[in-house]
Amino acid sequence: MITAEQRELAESERAWLGKHDPIDHLRSQSGRAGAPEGLASVDPRALTHVRESGLASxxxxxxxxxxxxxxxxTAEHGRAASSLPVADLALGAWLLELAGRADLADAHASGDRVVTVVTSPYGQSLHGDRIAAISAPFVVLPDPADRDLVVLTDDDALFVLPAGASRRKIETFATLDLTRPWARARLDVDAAERVALPVGTASWYRDAIAVHRAVDSVGAAEELLTRTVEYAGQREQFGAVIGSFQAVKHHCATMAVRVSAAQATLGAAVDSLALSEASDRRRPVDAAVAYAADAANSVAGLAQQVHGGIGFTWEHDLHLYLRRIKVNGNIDGGVRERRRALVS
Incomplete structure (x- = not known):
């Protein structure tokens, strides 16, 4: 149940996003008739907003x-298709504080020196006193070479690679998502620089990232529901608004049920992040992330149908939401993997 303070927080963030529309910014930076070209970039105005509002803290x-x-x-940024990885930034400040790096944590949280936090589940190997790794995909901030890179490994260790270090390489790559820039990092760290974290930190961080990306998807799905109901009440066919047709009513009702159920399921998962034991979080997190991904995909598909397919290409905003939802649902382990974990 959302509190009055949380409702005010959401309304304030929604108002800021309304004044600085992320999709308008994306299309203004794009090519012919608003067609996205190349990789998206995080809106500089959003980073200024982080500094002024203290969101990362x-x-x-x-x-x-x-x-x-x-x-x-997170839900508001998903609803607006924002390029700002607000959950990643907030979790980064928490992680730096946990590691005892108050200098970096304060600078990051204030927005004065925003760092990039990555996890390294792919290709991690030990060569003498050095650790080589490939990071999980992450939303890359502007000027990545000028930002400190914080690496969280699976064995609950943290490394800090300062800006300009030669032992790191950030590689951007294209995804279905046209609203955010994604990248991986190739890393080479000195094992002696390892900062030990409490046992289970890496597992908790991965769960938190997965849950908040699912929240982002459901925020996007809720926006699609709003737009679809509005469209169904305006679009006329055969002398009547299409929202009066029973089949369209059923589609809209199904969308509403999926969004509401996903929000409820995610509410339990978000609450479970307060639990320190991974075994206590596992079922609510896996169940919620799997259901939310499936529900958001279903809502996006039905939105396309009710709109008569006009969101199938980039001319319509539905296209951007659909792509964002698809990437969110697969970047941290798809529905199949989450369901497999539930029955294992």
Missing amino acids: ILTADAGGTHPDLAVL
Whole structure:
């Protein structure tokens, strides 16, 4: 159940996003008739907003925020198809604080020196006193070479590679998502620079990222529901608005049910992030992330149908939401993997 304070937080963030429409910005940076060309980039205005609002500090001890608080922000950025990885930034500040790097945590949380946090589940190997790894995909911020890179490994260790270090290489790559720029990092770190974190930190961080990306998808799905109901009440066919047709009513009702159920399921998963034991989080996280991905995909598909397919290409915003939802649902382990984990 959302609190009055969280509702105010959501309304404030929605108002800012309304004044600085992420999709308008994306299309203004694009090519012919608003067709996206190349990779998206994080809106510089959004980074200024982070600095002015302190969004990245929400989970720090001083701010005293919770994951339900962060989730309302994440949902609003999903609803607006924002390029800003707000959950990643907030989790990064929390992680740096946990590691005892108060200098980096404060600078990151204030927006004065925003760092990039990556996990390294792919290709991690030990060569003498050095560790080589390939990071999981992440949303890359502007000027990545000028940002400190914080690496969280599967064995609950943290490494900091300062800006300009030669032992890191960030590689952007194209995805279905046209609203955010994605990248991987190739890393080479000195094992002696390892900062030990509490056992289970890496597992908790991965769960938190997965849950908040699912929240982003459901925020996007809720926006698609709103737009679809509005369209169905305006579009006329055979002398009547299409929203009066029973089949269209059924589609809209199905969309509403899927969004509502996904929000409820994710609510339990968000609450479970307060639990320290991975075994206590596993079922609610896997169930919610799997259901939310499936529900958001279903809502996006029905939105396309009710709109008569006009969102099938980039001319319509539905196209951008559909692509974003698809990537969110697969970047942290798809529905099949989550369901397999539930029955294992």
